[in-house]
Amino acid sequence: MKNQSNPWLTSNLFVLALGMLPAALLIGVLLYFTAWAFAFSFTDLALVGRKSVEWSWVGLQNFERLFTRKGFLDALWTTVIFVFFSAIVGQSVLGFLLAATLRGTRSGIRSVVEVCIMLGWLLPDIVAAFLWSATTSQTGLINALIVVPLGFPPINFINDYALPVVIVANVWKGTAWSYLLFSAALDSVSREVIEAAKVDGATPFQRIWLVMLPIIRPHIATNMLFITIWTFTYFPLIFAMTGGGPGRQTETLAVFLYNQSFARGNLGFGSAISVAMLAIVGVLSIFYLRLLREPK
Amino acid sequence: MESNPTHSRLTAIALTFMAVIWVSPFSWLILNAFNTASTGQLEIPRSVGLDNFAMAISGNAGRQFLNSMLIAAGTATLSVLVGISAAYPLSRLRIPGRNAFLWTLVLLRMLPSAGVLVPLYFAAQRGGLLNQLGVIIALTILNLPFTLLLLKNFFDTVPIELEEAAYVEGATLFQIVTRIVLPMSRAGIAVVWFFSFTGAWNEFLLPLIFARVQDAFPMSVGLYAAFGQQGAINYGFLTAYSIIYAAPAVGVYFLLRRNMNTGFAGVGVKG
Numbered sequence: 001m002k003n004q005s006n007p008w009l010t011s012n013l014f015v016l017a018l019g020m021l022p023a024a025l026l027i028g029v030l031l032y033f034t035a036w037a038f039a040f041s042f043t044d045l046a047l048v049g050r051k052s053v054e055w056s057w058v059g060l061q062n063f064e065r066l067f068t069r070k071g072f073l074d075a076l077w078t079t080v081i082f083v084f085f086s087a088i089v090g091q092s093v094l095g096f097l098l099a100a101t102l103r104g105t106r107s108g109i110r111s112v113v114e115v116c117i118m119l120g121w122l123l124p125d126i127v128a129a130f131l132w133s134a135t136t137s138q139t140g141l142i143n144a145l146i147v148v149p150l151g152f153p154p155i156n157f158i159n160d161y162a163l164p165v166v167i168v169a170n171v172w173k174g175t176a177w178s179y180l181l182f183s184a185a186l187d188s189v190s191r192e193v194i195e196a197a198k199v200d201g202a203t204p205f206q207r208i209w210l211v212m213l214p215i216i217r218p219h220i221a222t223n224m225l226f227i228t229i230w231t232f233t234y235f236p237l238i239f240a241m242t243g244g245g246p247g248r249q250t251e252t253l254a255v256f257l258y259n260q261s262f263a264r265g266n267l268g269f270g271s272a273i274s275v276a277m278l279a280i281v282g283v284l285s286i287f288y289l290r291l292l293r294e295p296k
Numbered sequence: 297m298e299s300n301p302t303h304s305r306l307t308a309i310a311l312t313f314m315a316v317i318w319v320s321p322f323s324w325l326i327l328n329a330f331n332t333a334s335t336g337q338l339e340i341p342r343s344v345g346l347d348n349f350a351m352a353i354s355g356n357a358g359r360q361f362l363n364s365m366l367i368a369a370g371t372a373t374l375s376v377l378v379g380i381s382a383a384y385p386l387s388r389l390r391i392p393g394r395n396a397f398l399w400t401l402v403l404l405r406m407l408p409s410a411g412v413l414v415p416l417y418f419a420a421q422r423g424g425l426l427n428q429l430g431v432i433i434a435l436t437i438l439n440l441p442f443t444l445l446l447l448k449n450f451f452d453t454v455p456i457e458l459e460e461a462a463y464v465e466g467a468t469l470f471q472i473v474t475r476i477v478l479p480m481s482r483a484g485i486a487v488v489w490f491f492s493f494t495g496a497w498n499e500f501l502l503p504l505i506f507a508r509v510q511d512a513f514p515m516s517v518g519l520y521a522a523f524g525q526q527g528a529i530n531y532g533f534l535t536a537y538s539i540i541y542a543a544p545a546v547g548v549y550f551l552l553r554r555n556m557n558t559g560f561a562g563v564g565v566k567g
Contacts, residue, residue: 006456008463008472009388015469016385023382023444026437027401034404036415045414098314101307109311116315119322122546124498126516127538130523135321144338172318233409236500240520257411262505267414274411285403 040271047265055268062272072273074248075256076280079232082167082252087231090171092223095178099186100208114179121176129240132169133158158242162249166238173237174230178223185219186212221292228288229281253277325535334532348536356510357518357537363428364497364514364541370432371496372489375439376447379488383447384473388456398448401441409438409501417505431506431514435496443488450484451477486552494545515541 009016041062045055066072098117102110120128135141136157143154157165189212197211213220235254238244244251244259251259253273261270328334329348331341353361386394416437420430454477462472478485500516507513513521519541523534 006388006460006463008459008467008469012469016389019381020385022378023440026378026440030401030404030412030437030440033412033415033419037411040414101311105304105307105311109308113311113315113318116318118549119319119546122494122549123542124516124545126498126500126519127542130519130534130538131321131325133523134324139337141320141324141338172321236498236516240500258501261414271411271414278411282403 037271038275040268041275043268043271045267045271047262047267049265052265052267058268062269063276065269066272066276071248071256071260072253072276075251075253078163078248078250079252079254081163082170082238082250083228083231086167086170087174087227088224090167091174091178091227092220094171095175095223096182096220098175098179099182100212102183103186117176117179120172121174123173125173125236126240128169128173129237132165132172133241136165159246162242162246166241166250169241170231170234170237174227178227181219181223182216185216189215218292221288225285225288225292228284232281232284233277325538328531329535329539331532334530334535348532349540351533352536352540357533359511360513360515360518361540363512364516365544366428367431367435367499367503367514368493368497368544370428371435371439372492374432374436375443375492376485376489378436378440379443379447380478380485383444383451384477386444387448387451394448398441398445402445405438405441412438413502413505420506426506426508427512431499431503432496434502434506435492435499438502439492439495443492446488446491447481447484450481450488454480490548490552493548497545 042057042059043055044051044058044061046052098113102113123131137143138154138156140157142157147153147155155161193211193215194207197207202211233254234252235258238250238252239255239258242250244255254277257270257273257277260266260273324338327338327341330344330346331339332343332345332347334341334348351357385391386398416434417426420426420434423430425433458476458480459472462476467475498516499514500520503512503514503517504520507517510518510521515537519534519537522537523529
């Protein structure tokens with residue numbers, strides 16, 4: 001109770017409580033709405049029409065539909081592929097390699113590369129989607145610079161390889177975050193440790209794998225936690241690039257949720273999807289937090 | 297990392313190559329934006345001019361810029377004000393379970409926002425808030441858990457001895473907060489403001505559902521609506537519009553860059 005003996009705080013408890021009031025109110029609203037989102041998942045509420053007013057409780061029917069009807073499981077699989085390749089393989093590994101490489105280079109190159117990567121991250125989602133649609137189109141940069149000069153007919157990437165294209169776009173957009181986090185983490189590894197490993201004859205690969213990685217393991221877990229969850233629920237980029245198509249090739253859970261809730265108006269079923277997503281995200285978080293806590 | 301000169305030169309070349317690849321998609325954007333007779337193709341413009349930009353800041357497009365500015369600045373300022381007045385007591389008073397509570401809230405916010413959007417939409421509809429004010433309040437609510445956690449962490453780093461000293465000198469609570477705590481956590485506040493600003497500036501889903509008429513669209517929805525259109529697309533206009541839309545988010549970052557990196561290290565370490 002050390003802090004509460006501070007007189008400027010104890011004599012102003014009323015003012016302090018008053019200051020917390022707006023935030024408490026808004027948090028209350030957030031909790032209330034979240035509770036409603038849960039409740040909706042047990043109803044057949046619709047966006048428009050009769051069921052938007054006269055909805056009724058349908059028990060676990062929405063959750064049964066998740067598994068019995070096509071859509072959810074396919075979207076889950078697409079999401080797993082999207083998260084694995086764009087967040088874990090792409091952003092995380094690339095971000096780490098960049099952070100490790102740039103650590104030793106001159107500051108000039110370092111800031112140029114940094115700014116280039118940051119530009120992707122800072123770009124609004126919709127602009128990034130627009131940019132990548134244009135880059136991968138039949139007359140776009142990749143075709144004009146690589147495919148056509150090599151003598152092949154232009155490829156319509158966004159139609160023929162939709163999922164790889166959105167994965168690449170997301171790697172391009174998101175690597176900066178992992179880079180910044182790993183860069184800050186590697187700064188906390190003391191130079192002496194690295195030098196000692198060098199003196200002992202460790203190769204660059206060994207230095208990274210056996211010395212740096214174990215030291216920054218908590219940061220890796222933190223990073224994984226953040227980017228997995230973000231990518232898992234990431235919506236605007238894919239939605240603006242493909243809308244989930246062609247067919248359902250790029251329909252991740254977030255896009256599926258939007259299409260069900262707002263395009264088709266099945267708010268009840270949509271809420272069930274978001275509850276299921278929350279459950280998956282929760283399990284993943286616990287898994288990563290375990291990883292974070294385990295002794296080195 | 298390498299002391300070997302050929303090795304480090306190879307690394308430098310590889311890095312430069314990578315940087316070029318990274319920025320190459322921008323070439324199309326820039327070539328088309330400055331091309332007064334843009335066709336959406338990747339080509340060297342025959343006539344260069346700012347006509348597209350003039351078009352992108354006038355009429356409906358200019359209005360959408362103002363909408364975005366209002367939403368982003370409004371959300372960031374409201375989040376920071378509400379956040380500060382709650383985060384200071386949270387940081388200084390020993391409220392049991394406050395950290396667990398804040399983390400629970402942050403995890404709760406990991407819920408895909410489309411889920412909370414449904415009840416938010418109904419509430420806004422009933423309250424007549426399907427407009428910019430509604431978007432600002434909704435975004436502030438969604439931001440608040442993260443804002444509170446970050447601001448509390450920054451206030452925790454302000455040494456309490458300074459406040460004690462000020463109190464002994466006869467300063468009131470208001471003076472202590474505005475003259476000591478706030479100036480000392482300036483970097484943190486800047487980071488939080490920046491996060492909320494860019495978050496709201498980029499926000500797409502919420503205004504897509506809340507904004508019913510074209511006049512109320514922020515730039516994200518305006519751009520989406522324009523390039524989703526069938527028929528003749530005015531690429532010159534769209535690319536110039538994209539650049540104007542991207543500029544503030546990029547600009548604010550570079551203005552606050554030093555603060556950002558300090559604040560960022562804090563996020564990373566505390567996790």
